[in-house]
Amino acid sequence: MTEADESVHTDPAAIAELTDAARASHLGAGASGAVEGYRARRTLRLHVELRRQLRRRRTQLLYGFLVLLPFLLAVAFEVGSSNPNRRSGGFVDLATASAPNFVVLTLFVSGTFLLPMIVALFFGDTIASEASWSSLKYLLAIPVPRHRLLAQKALASAVLSFAALVLLPLVAFLVGLVSYGAGEAVTPTGDAVDFPTALAAIGMSVVYISIQLIWVAGLAMFLSVLIDAPLGAVGGAVLVSILSQILEQITALGSLRQYLPTHFAFSWSDLIATDIDWTNLAKGTLSALIYGLVFGTLAFRRFTTKDITS
Structure with a gap:
């Protein structure tokens, strides 16, 4: 020079x-x-974030538990099969009829708490964990644009959540196939759905459950932006889900219950039938998308204006 x-x-x-x-x-x-x-667009690429999340012990333990759960249920039925008084009827009473029935039972017992918790765990950890580790400001200083940071975090969480929602019924199906065989799916009303149709219905059920839990994802991500404590964001979303399910049991609320985000949570069971009623499925899909859009918009709007100090 x-x-x-x-x-x-x-x-x-x-x-x-x-x-x-x-x-x-x-x-x-x-x-x-x-x-x-x-x-x-080259910052914080999806495969990098996914690889980072999959290496976390939390993710590995969660997936491990989802693999273990169907085995625990099968063992529980084997241990308790000699005492019919332990059966509570409905899906539980029909769980050992065939592999599809066992999958339906697995989704049914996990739908109240476990599945919402999984989605809340991944989405509630998006921003709050980075803030708690004091690494958020360094990510933005790379620089990663704020809207891209939140979008990539949300996309990675969506992939991990959907993988978990697919993994559980897949393992349950394999366990049920070995334990109870590939028979018809028998509904509590007495309908018998042939094996191929039952598999298609289970696949659509998983898709519906994934869509219905969008509201949990949006709420958990919004709370993750608001506070710097991951457990607070995850716990807040799960708490709202539980509260909504409690209010759902109050029949005095009448038609107001249909506006609760969990009102149509189990409408996927309508798919396991010879004559499917799509009304509740359509309402549940619309409700989840509206709640998810509202919470997601609030999350993005808040994050773009938030002062980052950690």
């Missing part, structure tokens, strides 16, 4: 006299002011 070039490179007055393009070149940035080669 010549003496003249060094003077231009270090003298603020000389730099100020340069054109925008020349000034950016001297400072190592492009004409737009960004560092040369910087692309926002």
Whole structure:
């Protein structure tokens, strides 16, 4: 570098006299002011975030428990099969009829608490965990645009949540297939659904459950943006889910119960029938999407204006 070039490179007055393009070149940035080669869409790529989340002990233990749960249920039925008084009727009474019935029972018993908790765990951990580790401000300083950071975190959480929602019935089906065989799915009303149709119904049930839990995802992500404690965000979303289910049991609320986010949580069971009623399924889908859109919008709006101090 010549003496003249060094003077231009270090003298603020000389730099100020340069054109925008020349000034950016001297400072190592492009004409737009960004560092040369910087692309926002290349920051925090999805596969990087997924690999990071899959390496966490929390994720590994959760998936391990989902694999173990169907085995525990099968053992419970074997141990208690000699005492019919332990049967409570409905899906529980029909669980050992076939593999599809066992999958339906697994989804039914886990739908009240476990499945909402899984979704809340992944989405409630999006921003709050980074804030609790004091790494959020460094992520934004890379820089990762705020909207991209939240979008990529939410997308990774959605992939992990859906994988968990697929893993549980898949393992349950394999356990049920070995233990009870590939028979018809028998409903509490006495209908018998053939094996291929039952498999298709279970697949649609998993898709519906995933859509119905969008409201939990949106709420957990909103709480994750509001507070810096991951357990607070996760627990808050789960608490709202439990509260909604409690209110659902109060028949005095009448038609107001249909506005509760969990009112249509088990409408997927309508798919296990010879004559499917799509009314509640459509209402449940619409309700979840509206709640999810509202909470998601609030999360993005809050995060773009929030002061990041950790």
